Amino acid sequence: MSGQTYVDILMEPGVLAHAAVIQGADGSMKVGGPSAASAGFRVSTGEAQTLANAFRNSSHVQSGGFQLAGVHYEVVRADARSIYGKQRGPEGGGVIAVKTDKVFLIGTYDKSEQHETAASVVESLADPLISQGE
Secondary structure (H helix, E strand, O other), X not given: OOHHHHHHHHHOOOOOOEEEEEEOOOOOOOOOOOOEEOOOOOOOHHHHHHHHHHHHOOHHHHHXXXXXXXXXXXXXXXXXXXXXXXXXXXXXXXXXXXXXXXXXXXXXXXXXXXHHHHHHHHHHHHHHHHHOOO
C-alpha cells in the first residue's frame, strides 16, 4: 500500500486531527520527509530524524520532549515500538507515533479526544504491518 493509503486509513475514523507516514523506518533508519501526510501537516526532515533517534534511545526526548510539525510535545510514554506525546497548555491534544519495520505511523489528536482512542487507531494499523514485516 502507498503512504497516502495509510494516511487515509488513519484519518477515516474521524478521531485524528492529522496523520503522516514516514518511509524509512527499517534498520537503516534513513529518514526523508514524510511520504504522505494529511492536509496541513508538515513534518520536517529534522523532526523525523529526531523521532527515528528516539525509537533507538528515548532518553533525550524523555527529558526534553520533541517537535512534530512545529508543535512541541512532552513524552508520556516511549519504548522501541511507540512514542506518545502530550501538548501542554490550553491547546491540549497529543501525538501517537508507532514504528513498524519500514515506516513510522504518526497521528495527532485534539484535546477533545481521549489519547486511548487515538492510540487505538494508530496502533491497530501498526499491528498487521508489524506482523507482515512492513
